[in-house]
Amino acid sequence: MPEVKPTIVSSENPQVYEDVHVHAVYDEIAPHFSSTRYKPWPIIAAFLSSLPTGWVGVDLGTGNGKYLPLPYDRPGAVWTIGLDRSINLLKLAKRAGDVDREVVLGDVLDHPWRRGAFDYAISIATIHHLATPERRKLAVQRVLETISPSHGRALIYVWAVEQDELSKRSIPASADNDGQCSSPSGQTGRGQDVFVPWVLAQPAESKPKTRRKGKSGKPATPETPETGVDAEHSPPKVFNRYYHMFAKGELNQLVADAASALGLVLGDAPADGIVATGEGEKECGVQIVQDGWERSNYYVELRRWER
Amino acid sequence: MVRLITHNLLACHAKGCTSNNFPLQFQDAAIELRDAEFNADFLRGFLPRIEWTALVGAARQLGDTSLPAEQPEMLDDEFLQKLHHVLLEVHVEEGAMVCPNCKHVYPISNGIPNMLLAEHEIG
Numbered sequence: 516m517p518e519v520k521p522t523i524v525s526s527e528n529p530q531v532y533e534d535v536h537v538h539a540v541y542d543e544i545a546p547h548f549s550s551t552r553y554k555p556w557p558i559i560a561a562f563l564s565s566l567p568t569g570w571v572g573v574d575l576g577t578g579n580g581k582y583l584p585l586p587y588d589r590p591g592a593v594w595t596i597g598l599d600r601s602i603n604l605l606k607l608a609k610r611a612g613d614v615d616r617e618v619v620l621g622d623v624l625d626h627p628w629r630r631g632a633f634d635y636a637i638s639i640a641t642i643h644h645l646a647t648p649e650r651r652k653l654a655v656q657r658v659l660e661t662i663s664p665s666h667g668r669a670l671i672y673v674w675a676v677e678q679d680e681l682s683k684r685s686i687p688a689s690a691d692n693d694g695q696c697s698s699p700s701g702q703t704g705r706g707q708d709v710f711v712p713w714v715l716a717q718p719a720e721s722k723p724k725t726r727r728k729g730k731s732g733k734p735a736t737p738e739t740p741e742t743g744v745d746a747e748h749s750p751p752k753v754f755n756r757y758y759h760m761f762a763k764g765e766l767n768q769l770v771a772d773a774a775s776a777l778g779l780v781l782g783d784a785p786a787d788g789i790v791a792t793g794e795g796e797k798e799c800g801v802q803i804v805q806d807g808w809e810r811s812n813y814y815v816e817l818r819r820w821e822r
Numbered sequence: 823m824v825r826l827i828t829h830n831l832l833a834c835h836a837k838g839c840t841s842n843n844f845p846l847q848f849q850d851a852a853i854e855l856r857d858a859e860f861n862a863d864f865l866r867g868f869l870p871r872i873e874w875t876a877l878v879g880a881a882r883q884l885g886d887t888s889l890p891a892e893q894p895e896m897l898d899d900e901f902l903q904k905l906h907h908v909l910l911e912v913h914v915e916e917g918a919m920v921c922p923n924c925k926h927v928y929p930i931s932n933g934i935p936n937m938l939l940a941e942h943e944i945g
């Protein structure tokens with residue numbers, strides 16, 4: 516059973532850090548990872564089931580595309596396009612559910628779309644791979660910018676510090692918290708940066724390794740050196756994936772910060788009758804429809820509005 | 823895959839490129855036609871979201887002239903079938919998309935468009 520190890524992000528260049536500790540890892544472990552990920556979480560399935568027919572959306576950090584076929588009760592009623600930075604995961608995603616899917620190689624911090632073109636967006640288990648608070652906030656901003664200002668809906672899931680008992684992961688009991696999270700009491704928790712190992716069993720008959728002549732020549736952080744190991748006796752390879760585990764309240768704070776950066780009011784849409792002014796100035800906002808903790812994750816569902 | 827449903831949503835996002843950055847122009851497109859499940863309700867719901875002129879233009883670039891220049895008011899089955907084909911059954915497998923404004927080239931390989939930018943190109 517892999518343990519979760521606290522880590523500290525070297526923040527000189529978070530982009531490079533994520534390249535090594537997130538993207539390169541997923542590109543290496545894609546098929547194995549994919550075979551273990553198939554069950555949609557209930558709240559995500561319910562969200563996608565609730566969308567009106569004809570809506571188009573984007574899955575920011577789609578991975579192997581497991582949410583692209585949803586909703587199962589009305590297949591094809593909505594159209595979700597998958598975006599990810601891992602080309603090897605996208606090669607799986609484009610045939611998720613054995614049907615042609617639309618996938619795009621891209622970064623969740625970019626915005627390669629017509630503004631507000633989507634009716635909905637989901638970002639599941641993705642934003643916790645971004646290595647600084649600024650980048651996580653920007654990712655939430657992008658979610659809000661991607662969807663229609665008048666009716667866009669969004670669902671975001673991130674890993675929680677609070678893991679449920681069924682989770683296979685064991686969390687270091689605040690091992691490293693003293694230095695990292697000793698924020699004054701009352702302040703929103705700041706979460707914890709960790710490495711989560713992915714153990715990739717070596718195929719028994721694997722040929723001598725010739726892959727990985729990658730651009731930078733930088734290996735995807737395997738802890739076991741590959742050189743000179745007899746294929747038959749290859750020990751499993753361990754890849755450390757970077758995660759930021761969210762503290763309670765941290766995701767909602769991120770939403771508030773992102774909304775404020777975009778000049779959006781955070782709160783319920785004013786009732787139709789109470790139009791603030793008539794002076795042509797539209798008031799734009801975002802409402803938290805629901806939020807909570809499910810199966811070791813924090814989630815928040817959002818809806819944009821303008822009056 | 824790059825089908826025209828996706829093409830109709832993509833825009834150039836290179837640094838400083840904020841106007842006339844849509845629609846991207848296909849270049850050296852290799853296409854494949856593959857059947858997709860027809861869903862009239864989806865198409866009717868999706869229709870108001872389409873940038874129609876961009877869709878018609880992109881289809882013509884790919885050699886399909888079945889759509890009228892103006893979006894018709896009557897959404898009969900014959901029209902929906904044509905729309906279905908253009909949006910969902912024409913796959914651009916190889917080639918590129920070029921920004922009409924800054925000429926940035928977004929390559930398409932194995933049906934997957936690469937919308938990543940180099941660091942200095944990010945806005």
Ligand SMILES: [Zn+2]
Pocket residue numbers: 834835836839843921922923924925926
């Ligand atoms: Zn451009």
